[in-house]
Amino acid sequence: MPLINLRNMAINQTGTIVAVKVSGELGRRIREMGLVPGTEITVKQRAPLNDPVALRVMGGTLTLRNNEADFIEVEIAP
Amino acid sequence: MDNAITVALAGNPNAGKTTLFNLLTGARQHVGNYPGITVEQKEGCCLHHGQGLRVVDLPGTYSLTAYSVEELVARDFLVNEKPDVVVDVIDASNLERNLYLGCQFLELGVPLVIALNMIDVAEKRGITIDAAALGKRLGVPVIPIVARTGRGVDQLLDAVLKVAAGESRPQPAFLRYGSDIDEALTDMMPFIRQCTELTAIYPERWIGVKLLENDTQIGQKAIATHPTASAKLNERCEAVVNHLQNTLGVYPEAVIADHRYGYIKSILHQGIVTRKFVADRLYASDKIDKIVTHRFLGPLIMAGILFALYTFTFSYSTLLVDWLASFFALLNHGVDTLLPDGPLKSMITSGVIDGVGGVLGFVPIIMFMFFGIAVLEDSGYLARVAFMMDRIFHFFGLHGSSVMPFIVSGGIAGGCAVPGVMATRTLRSPKERLATLLTVPFMNCGAKLPVLTLLIGTFFSDHQARYMFLATLAAWLVALCAAKFLRMTVLRGASTPFVMELPPYRFPTLRGLAIHTWERTWQYMKKAGTVILGISILLWALMTYPSLPDERVAHFEQQRQLAHTTLAPGTSENQSEKEALDKALQKIKATEAMEGLRNSFGGRIGIACEVVSRYAGIDWRTNIALIGGFAAKEVIISTLGTAYSLGDVSSEDATSLSERLAKDPGWNPVVALAVLVFIMFYAPCFVTVVCIAKEAGSWKWAAFSIVFNTVFAYSMAVAVYQIGTWLY
Numbered sequence: 055m056p057l058i059n060l061r062n063m064a065i066n067q068t069g070t071i072v073a074v075k076v077s078g079e080l081g082r083r084i085r086e087m088g089l090v091p092g093t094e095i096t097v098k099q100r101a102p103l104n105d106p107v108a109l110r111v112m113g114g115t116l117t118l119r120n121n122e123a124d125f126i127e128v129e130i131a132p
Numbered sequence: 133m134d135n136a137i138t139v140a141l142a143g144n145p146n147a148g149k150t151t152l153f154n155l156l157t158g159a160r161q162h163v164g165n166y167p168g169i170t171v172e173q174k175e176g177c178c179l180h181h182g183q184g185l186r187v188v189d190l191p192g193t194y195s196l197t198a199y200s201v202e203e204l205v206a207r208d209f210l211v212n213e214k215p216d217v218v219v220d221v222i223d224a225s226n227l228e229r230n231l232y233l234g235c236q237f238l239e240l241g242v243p244l245v246i247a248l249n250m251i252d253v254a255e256k257r258g259i260t261i262d263a264a265a266l267g268k269r270l271g272v273p274v275i276p277i278v279a280r281t282g283r284g285v286d287q288l289l290d291a292v293l294k295v296a297a298g299e300s301r302p303q304p305a306f307l308r309y310g311s312d313i314d315e316a317l318t319d320m321m322p323f324i325r326q327c328t329e330l331t332a333i334y335p336e337r338w339i340g341v342k343l344l345e346n347d348t349q350i351g352q353k354a355i356a357t358h359p360t361a362s363a364k365l366n367e368r369c370e371a372v373v374n375h376l377q378n379t380l381g382v383y384p385e386a387v388i389a390d391h392r393y394g395y396i397k398s399i400l401h402q403g404i405v406t407r408k409f410v411a412d413r414l415y416a417s418d419k420i421d422k423i424v425t426h427r428f429l430g431p432l433i434m435a436g437i438l439f440a441l442y443t444f445t446f447s448y449s450t451l452l453v454d455w456l457a458s459f460f461a462l463l464n465h466g467v468d469t470l471l472p473d474g475p476l477k478s479m480i481t482s483g484v485i486d487g488v489g490g491v492l493g494f495v496p497i498i499m500f501m502f503f504g505i506a507v508l509e510d511s512g513y514l515a516r517v518a519f520m521m522d523r524i525f526h527f528f529g530l531h532g533s534s535v536m537p538f539i540v541s542g543g544i545a546g547g548c549a550v551p552g553v554m555a556t557r558t559l560r561s562p563k564e565r566l567a568t569l570l571t572v573p574f575m576n577c578g579a580k581l582p583v584l585t586l587l588i589g590t591f592f593s594d595h596q597a598r599y600m601f602l603a604t605l606a607a608w609l610v611a612l613c614a615a616k617f618l619r620m621t622v623l624r625g626a627s628t629p630f631v632m633e634l635p636p637y638r639f640p641t642l643r644g645l646a647i648h649t650w651e652r653t654w655q656y657m658k659k660a661g662t663v664i665l666g667i668s669i670l671l672w673a674l675m676t677y678p679s680l681p682d683e684r685v686a687h688f689e690q691q692r693q694l695a696h697t698t699l700a701p702g703t704s705e706n707q708s709e710k711e712a713l714d715k716a717l718q719k720i721k722a723t724e725a726m727e728g729l730r731n732s733f734g735g736r737i738g739i740a741c742e743v744v745s746r747y748a749g750i751d752w753r754t755n756i757a758l759i760g761g762f763a764a765k766e767v768i769i770s771t772l773g774t775a776y777s778l779g780d781v782s783s784e785d786a787t788s789l790s791e792r793l794a795k796d797p798g799w800n801p802v803v804a805l806a807v808l809v810f811i812m813f814y815a816p817c818f819v820t821v822v823c824i825a826k827e828a829g830s831w832k833w834a835a836f837s838i839v840f841n842t843v844f845a846y847s848m849a850v851a852v853y854q855i856g857t858w859l860y
Contacts, residue, residue: 077383079199083629085389086195088229092393098418102427103523106532106630113257114226115417115634117519119526122629 056130060095060107060123068096069128076125088112089126136177136184137296138213142206142237143221144230145192146635148249152221152279153189154647161651173205180289188215196236198349201562210242211333216296218242219288224254224261224276225636227405231396234270241304241335244272245291251276251284253636258408269399271305280641304335309391313344313384316372323368326361327354343369344384417512417636425516434517438535441508442544445501445551446578452496460489478676479669487668490764490819491661494550499653501540501551505558506648508536510640514558515632522630528612529619529627531564538568538611542575545604549573549820553827554656561628567615569827570837573816574611576604579765582786583811586769590790591804603812610813614844622836656823663822671763671818675734675771680727688724692717722779729774734759748810748849749803749857758810764817802856806849814845 157176522532541552773781
């Protein structure tokens, strides 16, 4: 199963987070919103200018910017 | 109420904390600020089975780190004030993620009751939660409620009373964070115990976890109270960091977070949550979002909604504004006829009544705007606006949520910076919020419009529409670039992460909207009102004193006598003679007013400033008008009228002033353009300045706003004038 960056996921694509490679405030914000390894996410939407992106995580919808999504590695579901 | 139980409401943003708070306390609430910061502190009280409850609404947070003021405020309240019970409001349809905060309450060992809110929404989505079993596993009462309707709230309060009546405070939950962290914690314990000042208020293990999480507040406290032990602790923490970095490539805080989620998963793992529908059902919210945040339709719908909000705020409030204005005009007239001429009357009419009128004149606009924004915020749409606009605003160092304040301030020409500044409250990121706060006054508010119309109408009448449009465009450009400039200089720093929730759409409750609107409007009246009244009187004095010397007053009196005797000898009934007399008297009055203004402090400042302002082609008359414009921009017209000895010129009909300016040799299109630019960008009116001070939490930023804007406007005006004169 391929590992890709969250930025490169297509709309409606689903995958499981493998790693969140950032510390500090951004890392903490990402984790406290539930974006931790093992979590299943689905890309729901992109903003009109392609950035930010909206994700479905644990029954809720989250948004993050592309440069923040860069730190998140995802294993795509087959 | 000495025996009142203190209940703290905590929970994630959007979990319905405020709805529960409003339901419990109704109108019996008090909004204040935590000392020194702008986070609101809301408190109220209620009665349950004869027991008084003091309810404190803590800021909504996702975690208890030291990264944001909200989280620090919540954490400090829990450890310092030791509330009798903490109610963690959890969104039932989002249980797993919401429990991340709940888990941290358990680690902190606070007396906890979990309110499983919006259980009806979860049920509708086919999620059933075994609250009793969940409570048993967590070791705290879990009560399903619906805060919007009040379902289950009685049981919740029963549980609160029961926990409050409990003898001892609960022990902090013992979570495992993996062998590396656990070992480190064991090693650290002896040193932590040496920091007795810390262990007196925080649980021991919790201190260790926070140190491993690199928590600045706890770290600094440890160094301050026990430097030797803290050095040892630091050493141990660094060892773990290095070890984890080498083996797993992660930081301890990530490992700790993973284990918290692991703990939550193990709690929920079987039987607690049952889902009737498989997989990701397309919720109603998703269906709405498919259209509302659509690539092409989204921006169109947004433009429509923002325009509607704008129209609602400024058109529908005019009726109330006009009523208030005519009421104050009536009051002025009453005082005018009752009191004899003199400084007291002048102070009451021009200082006090105009000042109070100025304060209250904004109230309908602020009320309407906050109502409109509350609808958008409570329904969940505001988060979508931020989502769609973020790409553009982020480029200028702002946040997607900045769009609302900009629109309200005059992004569509004719807004008002006062509600615009207050609308920045919806921004949660401090730096972006300040940058927005300081740049929204650049927009063309409704009070600048008559002045712009006058100048454009007089000097550029051929292209009036085009120039007005350019003025709006220029305002946007300048405001955004100024924001970028501020974010690169005084407000430098990484942008706040955009990681944010798009809450599901909800129908706002009328009760919530009413409370929301009223409390913000009241805050404006209470906090800004008094200061505004004071400054209003001060400005009045500035434009009135010192009054003309006696011999000048006598001179004008003499002229009046002369007019009476020469133009209308005796009691003539002749109409044309009467008119001629009136005209002559008016002229004398206007000249006297001009001389009075010139003689006043304001006038003297204006004349003194000519040394500087002439580089922008601005003479002393305009200077005085610009000083008057600090009271309110539309005052520029009337002050300019007085300075040109034209008597009373109203901002609605300024033809006499327009004709006068067109004829004046001191004015030409280049000067007009320079003045135009200066008026658009110089110091915001003082009502806005007061609001900036209140919202930014410091007068320093208010002063900064005056100086920065004026210096900027001046350099722009000089550039326009110098280049313009050279070309012209």
